[in-house]
Amino acid sequence: MIKKIDVRQIKVGMFIHDFSCHWMDHPFLRNQLLVSSDEEIAKIKASGIHEVYIDTDKGLDDKDAPTAQEASSALEKEILDLAQHQPASPMRVSLAEELTRANKIKDQAHQLVRTVMHDARLGKAIELDQVEPVVQDITESILRNPGALIGLLRIKNKDDYTFLHSVSVCTLLVAFCRSAGMDPALTRQAGLGGLLHDTGKALVPDEVLNKPGRLTEEEFELIKKHPKDGYDILLKSPGVGDIPLDITLHHHERMDGSGYPDKLPAGQITTLAQMAAIVDVYDAITADRCYHKGMSAAEALRKIYEWSKFHFNPLQVQSFMRCVGIYPVGTLVLLESGRLGVVIEPHETNLLAPKVRIFFSTKSNTYIKPQDVDLSKPLGLGGGDKILSHEAPEKWRVDPMKFFSLT
Numbered sequence: 001m002i003k004k005i006d007v008r009q010i011k012v013g014m015f016i017h018d019f020s021c022h023w024m025d026h027p028f029l030r031n032q033l034l035v036s037s038d039e040e041i042a043k044i045k046a047s048g049i050h051e052v053y054i055d056t057d058k059g060l061d062d063k064d065a066p067t068a069q070e071a072s073s074a075l076e077k078e079i080l081d082l083a084q085h086q087p088a089s090p091m092r093v094s095l096a097e098e099l100t101r102a103n104k105i106k107d108q109a110h111q112l113v114r115t116v117m118h119d120a121r122l123g124k125a126i127e128l129d130q131v132e133p134v135v136q137d138i139t140e141s142i143l144r145n146p147g148a149l150i151g152l153l154r155i156k157n158k159d160d161y162t163f164l165h166s167v168s169v170c171t172l173l174v175a176f177c178r179s180a181g182m183d184p185a186l187t188r189q190a191g192l193g194g195l196l197h198d199t200g201k202a203l204v205p206d207e208v209l210n211k212p213g214r215l216t217e218e219e220f221e222l223i224k225k226h227p228k229d230g231y232d233i234l235l236k237s238p239g240v241g242d243i244p245l246d247i248t249l250h251h252h253e254r255m256d257g258s259g260y261p262d263k264l265p266a267g268q269i270t271t272l273a274q275m276a277a278i279v280d281v282y283d284a285i286t287a288d289r290c291y292h293k294g295m296s297a298a299e300a301l302r303k304i305y306e307w308s309k310f311h312f313n314p315l316q317v318q319s320f321m322r323c324v325g326i327y328p329v330g331t332l333v334l335l336e337s338g339r340l341g342v343v344i345e346p347h348e349t350n351l352l353a354p355k356v357r358i359f360f361s362t363k364s365n366t367y368i369k370p371q372d373v374d375l376s377k378p379l380g381l382g383g384g385d386k387i388l389s390h391e392a393p394e395k396w397r398v399d400p401m402k403f404f405s406l407t
Contacts, residue, residue, distance in 0.1 A: 001056045002053050002055055002056075004052075004065060004068055005052060005065045006051055007050055009062050010041050010052065011035070011041075012036060012037060012041070013034075013035065014054050015032070015034050015054060015060075016031075016032055016034075016052050016053070016055075017058075018032070019052055020050075020051045020052055032055075034058070047258065048254060048256055048310070078305070079301075079321070079326050093145050095345050098148035099152070099405055101141060102148035105138060105141050106149060106152050109134050109137075109167040109170070109195070112130065115130075116131070116196065116202075117162070120202035120230075120233050125236045125238065126196065126233065126240070128239050131195060132188075135170060136188065139174050146329075150172065150175065150330075151329040154330040154401060155401050162209065168283040169279050169283055170195035171191075172194070173193070174187055174190065174194070175323055176320055176323050177190050178323075179319065179323035186272075189243035189244060190275070190276070193243050193245075193247030193248060193276065194279070197230065198230065199230040199234065199248065200231070200233065201226045201230070202229075203229045204222055204223060204226055205222070208223065209223075224252070225261075228249065243272055246273055247273055247276045249261070250262070250264065250269060250273040250276075251276040251277050253269045253277065254310070255269065255312060258310075275316055277311075278316060278320050281304060281312075282297075282300055296390060296393070297329075297331050301320075301326065304320075305318075325351045327387060328346075330343065331343045331400075332391045332393050332398070332400040335375075336385055336386040337385050339360065339361055339362070339385070340362060340396060340398065340400075341356035341359060341360075341373065342359070343356055344372065347376045353376035353387075355372060355373070356372070356373050356385075356387075357370055357371070357373075357404070358372075358373055359371075360398055375387065
């Protein structure tokens with residue numbers, strides 16, 4: 001049985017099933033291990049991990065600890081309660097109208113980040129006059145319909161992850177700032193920081209950056225240099241502002257002081273760096289990599305909410321949920337009718353009732369003609385259904401993103 005415990009309850013002989021944090025936030029070579037010494041327990045605590053999941057079939061039990069299912073149910077209830085009070089931002093055009101433009105912007109931004117990384121590796125300064133127009137295009141696409149570009153960026157080739165991750169962080173951070181009502185000039189600077197935040201990875205050897213497995217402690221230390229390396233590269237770029245520098249240097253800081261490179265406490269991490277940290281992890285854990293399968297957007301959101309007690313600003317996480325919805329664009333959902341669909345647009349005021357593209361019947365276990373359903377509308381007006389749960393595509397052996405961009 002899987003149970004969730006506080007790290008203070010860990011004992012020698014327990015089997016760690018999951019560290020309850022992003023894999024880049026802990027120093028262990030594997031995500032599961034049998035605790036064999038007090039030194040290992042001390043290392044777990046020192047790494048900034050606050051809660052873990054244990055497997056009582058493989059190690060000692062904690063009889064008072066909640067099961068993983070109980071912990072998950074309590075978390076889901078909190079999130080559903082929050083959704084009642086967090087309206088989404090309005091859109092100006094439909095998904096279908098924005099998809100073609102968004103696809104071109106995605107390709108342009110992808111190529112730009114490739115060029116930036118190449119130039120950084122050669123020791124060249126970043127040409128901001130090439131970067132700023134792309135950030136502006138991303139911002140305008142988000143203003144028209146944030147779901148289009150965000151949805152398209154869910155699809156990443158493993159070989160292009162580093163570049164598309166930067167485009168995703170820029171896009172999500174711009175959407176986050178817009179949802180929070182921030183000034184347009186501030187939003188553009190945040191977007192610039194998002195697009196350039198991983199520039200320092202240009203100096204990380206490819207065999208470490210793309211290693212198909214857990215990093216050694218030495219390799220982990222190399223990776224942890226990239227925020228400062230990126231900051232130093234941007235400092236050489238004429239006209240770069242304080243916000244992109246701050247986001248680049250501090251997007252791996254954590255609210256409990258366990259982050260890097262400066263182990264800043266909560267009070268010393270700026271709001272935009274806190275927001276960038278949330279967006280960075282959200283995109284990272286939803287992506288397929290050579291060493292792990294990405295989780296669904298809805299599951300990633302729930303993990304970040306769970307981790308926000310220690311690593312992220314809880315209020316900012318709730319704000320991010322308002323931005324992307326508790327069923328983010330691209331999420332596979334099971335409806336009360338027994339149909340499966342992919343979320344294509346959030347509703348402007350009801351996060352529990354997005355627009356969904358139906359494409360599969362679980363009752364007949366067959367694909368059906370795709371149909372868009374607005375869950376906020378009653379039966380007879382294109383609605384009349386309700387989300388029961390978010391689902392793992394692997395469970396049903398379907399790829400919801402194949403149906404996302406149908407027009």
